[in-house]
Amino acid sequence: MGEKQILDADDIRRAITRIAHEIAERNAGVRDVALVGIRRRGAPLAMRIAAVLEEIERVRVPVGVLDITLYRDDLGIRGPAPVVHATDIPFDINGRTVVLVDDVLYTGRTIRAALDALTDFGRPARIQLAVLIDRGHRELPIRADFVGKNVPTSRDERIATRLHEVDGGVDGVFIVRNTETSG
Amino acid sequence: MSVPAEAGKRRHRRRHVLDLDDFSPEEIEEILETAxxxxxxxxxxxxxxxxxRGKTIVNMFFEESTRTRISFELAGKALSANVVNFTARGSSVEKGESLIDTVRTLQALGADILIMRHSESGAPYLAAQYFRGSVINAGDGRHAHPTQALLDLFTVRQRLGRIEGLKVVIVGDILHSRVARSNLWGFTRMGASVILCAPQTLIGPESFWKATWPDLTITSNLDECVKDADVIMTLRLQKERMEAGLLPSLREYTRFFAITAERVARAAPHCLVMHPGPMNEGVEIMPDVATSAQSVIEDQVANGVAVRMALLYRLSGE
Structure with missing residues (x-):
């Protein structure tokens, strides 16, 4: 199993800083902006983006966490039902600009599920999408508004994101070539 | 979507929930977490x-029930399943249709999950042999009531933060109680120490229990055994027990085995008082205890929906 690093900790930090600036620019400030990270690795990324926004805009943006397991379209197809983790959106999303945050954008199915989940909590004024990596191979008409890095991949590769909040150790993004089954 | 670290782990695929005897601590933990x-x-x-969405759940109740039936119905609906309620009364069962034929009929009608309450111990096991989907035991005779035990475990874990190492007293008509039996599996498997307390006529020979749970404590002295307890769970006393001659009088039962404020005071300060319902207030539990701050009886009912959702969800994998 081969593994190639595509982003190191500094690259990730710079990408997050740039995404935060773009979010502030696109929305003319962040007064009505809220961030919602998709479990698991979207959650710490949303926290990091919020920390940068607080530095540059002097606004503490609300941050929530979304678990999309109950909205997946592959229950009963991909093996035993996974454990459902907590969703925590401790603010009213009605009328806000909600930026969904995830680590990797791939087929778009996770984002489709996240959109369904989010709209069960209310009616945001608009929903935008920020991802650290866009690896292509969309299966749904979904695109990201803010992208850390576009990475061309083949389907038998997978992207492994490691964030110290979730995985411990040093941050990094890797392309892993699967020798057995595809991720 | 990146692949989460846990995706590689092969987990146990469960088809039926008949009792807790075939649940590992890890599986119970996952269900409580999902709940x-x-x-x-x-x-x-x-x-x-x-x-x-698109799944059909049939609630098959051959015996009366308020909370369990409604709880399963709400759980199914909260997950967007189609929920159909079947009661033996008014069905072909009254024309003599057998359980096996009823199960086959429901299968032909497209049921995916059968939830079954029956007065005969073992009836859901028979149904599971003939049904291609999943069967959940919602209480069979005096045998098992696994979803009650899971919601009891969930309630204790939410309130006390753990189950391992707790001292749990189960008091009342143990002999006829499916709730006691499933809770025995659940609490012992999760590492609690369980004490059964009952008059000798309502528990049977000690050797019977010890054969399966050698570490169990069995006693008829409630005042003694509640000392430092973390959980006191009392069971409904069926009036028929008196008629069957198993108890001399209700008043005597209450004097020795009712949960009173004095007895709760002997337990640990954080001790929880539980009852699976429906209660006979003034018989197995005093009204002031049932509504006290230490009583989690209403939590048990409310948590039942979440725990049953977690189970229905789990049965729908692969």
């Missing part, structure tokens, strides 16, 4: 997720 998230769903303005 926490289900509880969050139930706290939302829109108490519904699309997870089981």
């Amino acid at each position: 926490v998230s289900m509880k969050e769903v139930l706290g939302r303005a829109i108490k519904q997720v699309p997870t089981l």
Whole structure:
């Protein structure tokens, strides 16, 4: 199993800083902006983006966490039902600009599920999408508004994101070539 | 989507929930964890997720029930399943249709999950042999009531933060109680130490229990055994027990085995008082205890929906 690093900790930090600036620019400030990270690795990324926004805009943006397991379209197809983790959106999303945050954008199915989940909590004024990596191979008409890095991949590769909040150790993004089954 | 670290682990695929005897601590833990998230769903303005859309759940109740039946119905609906209620009364069962034929009929009608309450111990096991989907035992005779035990475990874990190492006293008509039996499996498997307390006529020979649970404590002295208890769970006393000559009088039962404020005071300060319902207030539990701050009886009912959602969800994998 081969593994190639595509982003190191500094690259990730710079990408997050740039995404935060773009979010502030696109929305003319962040007064009505809220961030919602998709479990698991979207959650710490949303926290990091919020920390940068607080530095540059002097606004503490609300941050929530979304678990999309109950909205997946592959229950009963991909093996035993996974454990459902907590969703925590401790603010009213009605009328806000909600930026969904995830680590990797791939087929778009996770984002489709996240959109369904989010709209069960209310009616945001608009929903935008920020991802650290866009690896292509969309299966749904979904695109990201803010992208850390576009990475061309083949389907038998997978992207492994490691964030110290979730995985411990040093941050990094890797392309892993699967020798057995595809991720 | 990146692949989460846990995706590689092959987990146990469960088809039926008949009792807790075939649940590992890890599986119980996963269900309780998922139930926490289900509880969050139930706290939302829109108490519904699309997870089981297009699945059909049949509630088959051959015996009366309020909370369990409604709890399963709400759980199924919160997951967007189609829920059909079947009661023996008014069905072909009254024309003599057998259980096996009824199960086959429901299968032909497209049921995916059968939830079954029956007065005969073992009836859901028979149904499971003939049904191609999943069967959940919602209480069979005096044998098992696994979803009650899971919601009891969930309630204790939510209130006390753990189950391992707790001292749990189960008091009352143990001999006829499916709730006691399933809770015995659940609490012992999760590492609690369980004490059964009952008059000798309502528990039977000690050797019977010890054969399966050698570490169990069995006693008839409630005042003694509640000392330092973390959980006191009392069971409904059926009036028929008196008629069967198993008890001399209700008043005597109450004097020795009712949960009173004095007895709760002997337990640990954080001790929880539990009852699976329906209660005979003034018989097995005093009204002031049932509504006290230490009573989690209403939590048990509320948590039942979340725990049953977690189970229905789990049965719908692969």
